[in-house]
Amino acid sequence: MNLQAKRTVISILAMGALTSLVAGCGTTTGTSNNASSNGSSNASSSNSTASTANNASASTTSASSNQTLVLYSAQGYDQAMADAFTKATGIKVKLDDSSTGPIVAKIEGEKSNPHWDVAWFDGDSTMQALDNQGLLLQNWSPSDFGNYNSLGQSLVPSDKAYFPGGVTAAAAIGVNTKLVSPSQYPKDWSDLLSPQWKGQVAMNDPAVSGPTFPFVAGMMQLKGTQGGEQFFTQLKGNGLKIFRTNGVTLKALLNGQVKAIMIQDSALTSAKAKGDPIQIIYPSSGVFTLPDVVAIDKNAPDMAAAKKFVEFVLSHQGQKVMLDPKQGGGDSYFNPVITGETPDPQRQQSGIKWITVSPTKAAQDQSQIQSWFHNNIVQ
Amino acid sequence: MFNNHALRKIREWLGAAPSLLIFLILILYPVLALLVQTFLPHMFDVHMSLKPSLAPIREVFANPLNFIAVLNSLELGLAAAVVATVFGTICAFGSVRAGRLWRIIIDTGVWIVFFAPSYVIAQGWLGLMQDGGIAAELFHLPNGWSAWFFTKYGLAVTMGLRYIPFVYFAMTQAIVNIGTEFEQAGRLLGASRRLLFRRITLPLMTPALLAGASLAFAEGFGDFGFAAAITPSTHIPMITYQIYALLDQAPVDYPGAAGLSLLMIIVMGAAFWLQMSWVKRRSYSTVSSHSRVKVTHEPHRFSPAVLGALVILVVALVLPLGSTVLDSLLKSSATGVGPGNWTLHHYHQVMNLGNSGVGSLRRTFVYAVITGLLTMVFGLYLAFQMMFKKTVAIRIINTIMIATIAIPGIVLAAGFIFAYNAVWLIPVHLVIYGTPLCLGMAYLAGTLPFSIRLQLGAMNQMSPNLTTAAASLGAKQGTILRRVVLPLVRGTAVSTFFMALTGTMFELPASSLLYPAGYPPFPEVIQQKFNAFEYARGSALTILGMAIVFAMYAIGRLLEWRLSKGSTTSKGETAPEPVMQSRTESVTVG
Numbered sequence: 001m002n003l004q005a006k007r008t009v010i011s012i013l014a015m016g017a018l019t020s021l022v023a024g025c026g027t028t029t030g031t032s033n034n035a036s037s038n039g040s041s042n043a044s045s046s047n048s049t050a051s052t053a054n055n056a057s058a059s060t061t062s063a064s065s066n067q068t069l070v071l072y073s074a075q076g077y078d079q080a081m082a083d084a085f086t087k088a089t090g091i092k093v094k095l096d097d098s099s100t101g102p103i104v105a106k107i108e109g110e111k112s113n114p115h116w117d118v119a120w121f122d123g124d125s126t127m128q129a130l131d132n133q134g135l136l137l138q139n140w141s142p143s144d145f146g147n148y149n150s151l152g153q154s155l156v157p158s159d160k161a162y163f164p165g166g167v168t169a170a171a172a173i174g175v176n177t178k179l180v181s182p183s184q185y186p187k188d189w190s191d192l193l194s195p196q197w198k199g200q201v202a203m204n205d206p207a208v209s210g211p212t213f214p215f216v217a218g219m220m221q222l223k224g225t226q227g228g229e230q231f232f233t234q235l236k237g238n239g240l241k242i243f244r245t246n247g248v249t250l251k252a253l254l255n256g257q258v259k260a261i262m263i264q265d266s267a268l269t270s271a272k273a274k275g276d277p278i279q280i281i282y283p284s285s286g287v288f289t290l291p292d293v294v295a296i297d298k299n300a301p302d303m304a305a306a307k308k309f310v311e312f313v314l315s316h317q318g319q320k321v322m323l324d325p326k327q328g329g330g331d332s333y334f335n336p337v338i339t340g341e342t343p344d345p346q347r348q349q350s351g352i353k354w355i356t357v358s359p360t361k362a363a364q365d366q367s368q369i370q371s372w373f374h375n376n377i378v379q
Numbered sequence: 380m381f382n383n384h385a386l387r388k389i390r391e392w393l394g395a396a397p398s399l400l401i402f403l404i405l406i407l408y409p410v411l412a413l414l415v416q417t418f419l420p421h422m423f424d425v426h427m428s429l430k431p432s433l434a435p436i437r438e439v440f441a442n443p444l445n446f447i448a449v450l451n452s453l454e455l456g457l458a459a460a461v462v463a464t465v466f467g468t469i470c471a472f473g474s475v476r477a478g479r480l481w482r483i484i485i486d487t488g489v490w491i492v493f494f495a496p497s498y499v500i501a502q503g504w505l506g507l508m509q510d511g512g513i514a515a516e517l518f519h520l521p522n523g524w525s526a527w528f529f530t531k532y533g534l535a536v537t538m539g540l541r542y543i544p545f546v547y548f549a550m551t552q553a554i555v556n557i558g559t560e561f562e563q564a565g566r567l568l569g570a571s572r573r574l575l576f577r578r579i580t581l582p583l584m585t586p587a588l589l590a591g592a593s594l595a596f597a598e599g600f601g602d603f604g605f606a607a608a609i610t611p612s613t614h615i616p617m618i619t620y621q622i623y624a625l626l627d628q629a630p631v632d633y634p635g636a637a638g639l640s641l642l643m644i645i646v647m648g649a650a651f652w653l654q655m656s657w658v659k660r661r662s663y664s665t666v667s668s669h670s671r672v673k674v675t676h677e678p679h680r681f682s683p684a685v686l687g688a689l690v691i692l693v694v695a696l697v698l699p700l701g702s703t704v705l706d707s708l709l710k711s712s713a714t715g716v717g718p719g720n721w722t723l724h725h726y727h728q729v730m731n732l733g734n735s736g737v738g739s740l741r742r743t744f745v746y747a748v749i750t751g752l753l754t755m756v757f758g759l760y761l762a763f764q765m766m767f768k769k770t771v772a773i774r775i776i777n778t779i780m781i782a783t784i785a786i787p788g789i790v791l792a793a794g795f796i797f798a799y800n801a802v803w804l805i806p807v808h809l810v811i812y813g814t815p816l817c818l819g820m821a822y823l824a825g826t827l828p829f830s831i832r833l834q835l836g837a838m839n840q841m842s843p844n845l846t847t848a849a850a851s852l853g854a855k856q857g858t859i860l861r862r863v864v865l866p867l868v869r870g871t872a873v874s875t876f877f878m879a880l881t882g883t884m885f886e887l888p889a890s891s892l893l894y895p896a897g898y899p900p901f902p903e904v905i906q907q908k909f910n911a912f913e914y915a916r917g918s919a920l921t922i923l924g925m926a927i928v929f930a931m932y933a934i935g936r937l938l939e940w941r942l943s944k945g946s947t948t949s950k951g952e953t954a955p956e957p958v959m960q961s962r963t964e965s966v967t968v969g
Contacts, residue, residue: 070897093897094898102891112424113802113805207624255522257522
């Protein structure tokens, strides 16, 4: 019995060792600090505009700040933005850089006890779905809200639960100029249904690729649910190929597997800017807006830092970081929604008919559209 | 009398308490947190509701995609098990019949296949076979040349190649254990080789064969790596990927994932149960306790089996890993494999990536070493408890603990989110979700059941006479553990350390679902690189990680060899030997 008791004690000690050992390995990271920063937050938020505007003085204040922003983001420029934000405000950023799907999953998994302050990804319908669950901070206006141009303002929901940082087209048509002569270029989506394009068109899987769902939902909005379903069914009948995401689909276009693809226009612009043989066509019936959207957690552990970050995204200083392809890669080829900002010269501006996709409707129909597409088009 | 009995019962349960606690914290609570949503889908909502509903279960069968995914996984698991059984058996015969050098080569090859994470292998296949991939560039193949590969058949064969080790380990041991007396007796009586094989060798091997096959099936059915890498390009939905999709894509469906997880645990549990029962049957049908286990017949120099084993290993290992190496070394995948197109540039890049490159590697290495050590220690402790203390409490925990092997990593990781971020933990300051501790615990939960099982296997093979003899000579439990058991299972213990180490270095589900914000672990970073089509960087990171793991493994083997050289004088065996058989030979010889 004595022996038994001793062994029990030893094994309990071992359990203790487990916790301390594993905890010890990551003491530098720690947990996200909740309450501690809330007290100081009010004071710092009031002078946030000053600190973001004044670049030079910002670095001197950085040492004194003990705020930490937890940013869940799927943007190419998020690391650069996090660095610039820390430099400007002194607020440390813990960046969780992932794809949109995993981010949304994580937010939903944490919904009763959130650990994030700001979420940022492409697709307002996905963000709207989070808003519908009451997870986002509503009715707060960033101090630089007035910076928005009219397109920008039109993309802000009435409850101000999220804010667009820029806009791309959920899809445009890209053709391989080595394989298709200018006279054969399609002019509208429906041109791709002709026998000329049989087996030569590809797009992404909306269940995997972030920007593809808004494209599919937009088509349903443009042509009506029945018309939209008919369009994709006909495309499939004409040999439509489905790949996983922009990268694979682009590769298929460039190595001649297909002659035309329908993907996010910033990815096409980025490839074209690199010198790939691509012509971008904005179909005459219109392309669908795909804003990147940034939102604050309703129960953000560090609300003040979160608000500052959103203001930083809408500021000229922040936009400059986002618009630099050296910092943001393909994601930097977006259309600004802030007055006075100019897009990268590689982006076509004229002759684009924008169709604003209703995020509310798309969010509402999301699971129905997704499963229809998967069961009827992908399979 | 009654009092005594009750007291003993209490003592038994108290003795089992540490095991129970470990099991509760690491596995039971997280898994229940996920599975309970199958019946109480709103338990973890912002406004918690305990209203029961069977909708998630209904959805598993009503949603056609879910249903197809389940069917596909069953089919692919079975097909892969058949492929693995055939190839694994050939490799086993090749190894046993080969000369020393070839045996070392085959054995090492199989071990590398065993240790190589399945999504690394799967990514390798993808890089090799896809349009414009490595093979297309090497041989100037047109687009569409590999359409046959991206089908169920291609997937089944590549998965089968991945699971060779499970059959191989079971089979080599069985072949060695059969010994030669029965065959020699048969031969003396004038039986032909074919008759000998059919009537003697095969029946004796059947339990091992079935055990290996059911393990391969369970691996195939529960494999997330292949599903994550290849399923999206083949559009063949599989259950693991479907669970991941329900958890990781918008819109998220936790109850649906819970329903599928439950189904998955049931199927995998059945497979493991079959495997265990076949293993048990073998223990009395073979003749290991009395036969001479050392292979006495002269090894053939280079039999067809050896050649077959080598060819299989080239396909299983050199092709996928070779393509990953090429991917990491080629300047641009679009410019061909010509001279002057080789570069270490990608390695330089990932070394300079800071947080998302070498920083994550360093971080994960620390996780991996700690997980390895804890897995080894806890595994030994728990296995010892289960082996030598046959109380009811221990036996119950034993059964459940072993059964948790059937819980896929993705299910366990998802469970951790709910379990350790639950609202009821807030007042007691135990919300550890989002901290390194939580991730570390998830790693440990994933490796511990395997460790216990391996160590139990090793301890099971020890003759009970040894401990009985020691006990009757007056040795206390502690002494027996230290002087008799530990030296004999040392090899297995070291092996479980490396199994946990590699497992953690390349563990994907928990790494991607549970890492602390801002500090992504190595597997997550690799996955991000591949997702962003930075194949070269992703491959470079993979190769770096593999190099570290193999270096660690080599050091471990050296250590083990040194240790065994110090303690046993007779054998001096230096060839890599499978854990499952590791110390049995010296036991029976000694």
